[in-house]
Amino acid sequence: MFFERPTNNSEHQQRAETAILVHIDFPEGVNREDLNEFRELVISAGAEPLDLITAKRSTPDPKTFIGLGKVDEIREMLQLYDCQLVMFNHSLSPSQERNLEKALECRVVDRTGLILDIFAQRARTHEGKLQVELAQLQHQSTRLVRGWTHLERQQGGIGSRGAGESQLETDRRLVRNRVSQIHKRLEKVRAQRDQGRRARQRSSIPTVAIVGYTNAGKSTLFNALTTSEVYAADQLFATLDPTLRRHQVDDIGEVVLADTVGFIRHLPHKLVEAFRATLQEAADADLLMHVIDCAAEERDSNIEQVELVLAEIEADEVPQLRVYNKIDLLEHGEARIDRDDQGNPTAVWLSAREREGFELLNQAIAELLGEDLFAEEICLKPADAKLRAMLYDMGAIREERYADNGDMLLQIRMQRQDFRRALARSGLDEQRFLPQAKEVWE
Template identity: 50%
Template structure:
C-alpha cells in the first residue's frame, strides 16, 4: 500500500472494548459510544469492533491470548493499520500487543492526546499538548512494532511530541522542564491580564461542560463570533476570551474552555491547568449540558468531577442546551428566591437567550426589579449608560418635558450608577422606590443621626 493513498479516509482501525467482570465502571455501553466518537474525532476509519468479557486484565497483553489471536486474525483479515483499546495499557502491554498483532496499538489516553494534538491552535495550547504527550511518551519510547521505523505519522504519532520519540529519556526530561518553564511564563502573563480585569471590575463568565455539549455554539451566539464550532470532541482546546456587553451587567469577559470527558486522564488535567485556570478564577460558571443526551447525568457528574479536581469554587448556573431536540420550553428554575439554578435554552435555534441573560444578571448583580426614573436634564450620561446596559423597558416624557424611564435591573447596579454619576435617588425615583437606597444603619446608630443639609453627608456621594 502506498504512502499516498493512506489518509484518504484516515487510518484503518479496529476498536477493542472489554468488559471487566465486577467492574461496573468499565461496563458502560455509553463508554463504547464515546470511544467510537473519540476514534472518529481522530480521523480513524473504523473497520470493526471487538468486545469481550474477562475476570481481570492479563499482565502481559491486557487481553487473554485467545482474544489476542482473535484480534490478530481480524487485523490481518481486514488489513487494519492500528488497533485502538478503550483502556489504559502499560507500556509493556502496548509493546507485546504490537508484536502479536503486527500493527500499531494505541490506548485511550494516547487517542485523547492525539485529538488534542490535532486541535491545539495557540502557542499555549501547543505547549500544553506537547507536555502531556511527552509525559505520556516518556514511558513508551520503545516500540514493539519494529518496522514503524519509516514512521508515517498517523494516530498517536502526530503533533509536536512525535519527533521526540527517537530521543532518549534524558533529553525528554530537559524538554519537559523547558515546557513547564514556558507554561509558567504564560501563566504569569495571564495572571497580569486577570489582575487588570479584576481591577477594572469586569466579571468573567466561563463556559464549561462535557465535550460536544454545545459550548462553542453558545459562545458564538453570545459573543457574535465565529469560533470553530463543530459536532466533535474537543473542538475547543485553547481558552478563547471575548469581551461582551451583557444586558444589565455591562462589560463581561466570556471564556470558552476545553470540553471534558469521562475518566479524563490525570496527566491531561495537569497539563491543561493553565487553560482551566480561567475556570477557577471566573465569577460565574455556565455549565452547558446536552440535555438531549441519554448520558446526561453521567456527563454532569464527569464535569463536576473535573471542577472539583481543579478546585473551582465559583457559583454555577446549569444551562440545559439543545431543547430543540427535547421539546422543553425556555425557562429558569430557581433554587432560592432570586437565585437561578438552571436555565433551558437552545443555542443552535437561539431559544431562551433572554432567560439566560436574566439568570446571569440575577447571579452576578442580584435580583432584578423595575424602577421608574424621572431624569433631570443633567442626567444624560446616566441615560447613555442605561442604554448601553440594555435595561430600558420603556421611555416617555412627563408634562414638564422630563424623560421618564422604566428600567429593569438589579438594585445594587442602579445604586452603583447613581453613585458614579453623583445623583440622588430621591431626586430621580418615586419615594417608595428611593427609600430602598437609604444607607442601612445599625439599630443603635439610628437614634442620633441627623442630616442637616450638609452636602458631604449626602448618603449617595460615594
C-alpha cells in the same frame, strides 16, 4: 450502525487511517467506557474503523488487558483486513501496550493516546501546541522502549502524530530536557494570562467561564452570545484554545465570557495537568456556566464527569449555573429557569442553535452576579482622594459630582469584595459611606 461514517466529509476521507477497534464491557466501575463515545473519538481522530472486537471481563488481564484468546482473534482480523493499527477504548499500562504490540506486530493505541492525538490535530495557538506536546511527552516517556521496532521509523499516524513524535527516537534524558523547556515556556504564557486576569479583576469586570462535557454546544452558545466566530462543530474537542469575549448583561454591565476545552470521562490526568493554565480561567471565574446536552442519553453521567474534573482543578467551589442546551431536540422542550428554595437561579433550559432562552440566561446571570454587586452612591472627603483614584483605576465610577462643601459624590458599580479590598488599602471603613450619600445628594 457503529461503523457508519459521516457523509460529505472529504477531509476526513483523505486522512482516514484504517483500524481495528477493541472494546471490553466491564461491570460498572473505573474501567467502564462508553462505546458510542469511542466511535466519536475514532471519527474525530480521522480513523476508518474496519471492525469491532468486544468481550466481557470482570477485570483486565494484567499482561495483555484482553487475554490471549482475544489477542489471537485480533491477529486474525489484522491479517484479514491487512491492517496495521489497533485502537483500544481503554487506558493501557506501558507493559500491556508493549506486550500487545509484540504479539500483534502492529501499532496499538489506547484511549489516552487517541485523545492526545485529537488534541494534537486541534491545537492552534502557541500555548495550545505547547500544552499538547507536554502531555504527549509525559505519556510517551514511559513508552520509549517499544516491542515492535518499526515504530521507530513510523512518521505520523494516529497516536503518534504531532509535536513530540521525534522524541520516541531519543533517550529519556532528551525527553526530560524538552519537558523542562516546555514548562519554562508555559510559565511565561501563564504569567501573561495571569496579568490579563488581574487586569480584569482591577477593572471589576466579572468573568463567566463556560465549561461542560465535550460536544455539549459550548462554542455554539459562546458564538451566539458574543457574535464571535469560534470554531464550532458536531465533534469531540472542537475547541481546545480558550477564547475570551465581552458580553453585555442587563443590570450588571459587561462580563467576560471564557470558552474552555470540553471535558470527557477519564480525561487523561497528564492532559488535565498540561491544560491547567487554560482551565485556570474556570477556577478563577466569578461564575461557571455548566453547559449540558439535555438530549444526550448519558446526560447524568456526563454531568458527574464534569464535576470530577472541576474538583480536580479546584473549581468546584465557584458558583455554578447549569445550562441545559439543545432543548430543540426534546419532544416538549421549553425555555425556562429552574430555581432553588430561596428563589435563586440554578439552571436555564435553552437552545443555542435556535437562539431560544437567551433572555432567561442573561436574567439568571444578572441575578447570580448581582448578589455580590456593590452599586451605591458614596460621598468622599478631599482627604479620601486616594480611594477615588483607586476607584477610577478599577473603572468602578459611573458618575461624579461635587457638593457645595467640596465633597466628591460618586456613583459606583463594582463587586462588593473589590470595594472592600479598595477600602482596606485606603484605610477607610465601608460603613461610613452608605448612609451619607443620599443625604448629600438630597
